[in-house]
Amino acid sequence: MRTILITGSIGSGKSWAINWLKKRSQPVFQADSQAKKLLQTGSVCYPQLKKLFFESDLYLPNGEFNKKKLAQKIFQDLKKRKAMEALIHPLVRKAFRQFAEEQKKKGANKVFYEAPLISKSILKACDKRVLITCPISIRKQRLTLKGWSEPEIEERFSRQMPDSAIKQQVDFIIDNSGDFKKLELQLNEVLLLLEE
DSSP states (O other): OEEEEEEOOTTSSHHHHHHHHHHTTOOEEEHHHHHHHHTSTTSTTHHHHHHHSOOGGGBOTTSOBOHHHHHHHHHHOHHHHHHHHHHHHHHHHHHHHHHHHHHHHTTOSEEEEEOOSSOSHHHHHSSEEEEEEOOHHHHHHHHHHTTOOHHHHHHHHHHSOOGGGTGGGOSEEEEOSSOHHHHHHHHHHHHHHHTO
């Protein structure tokens, strides 16, 4: 069972690539989606998160985190961000191992692991690595169209590694600065090469 990392900065078009893979019955594990589930009230680590983030203004009336305020908090407080990651990341990795095992039982010979550009350690943990990339100007334009403000965009960019920091460490680079057809052609090529 091979693990294929799909990564890229926010606004690069990872979601398009992931949806394309899913439509072709490729098994995809999304680390961010799993991490968001762990922030919910019923999660195994919610009680510990509640102790770590005790400020009442970080919560909605139903007890769920106010994700926007939580994001601001962990950006300002590196110590709390590291503590939160220490709780969540091992659980995300555990969920991925379970997902990979399930896919193996179904006969899959590879699984895709989608994760943002936040750590170089994930590069070493996967067998092959695919970077989805495009110029910052295009990424900013896409995020602005989704309703992001300039400070929100800059804050998120500051939390992720630049593409240039890992380009030499990946196996495939997909340029997503064009239209969806060009992205599809490149994804098809990568899938074929992964079967070799």
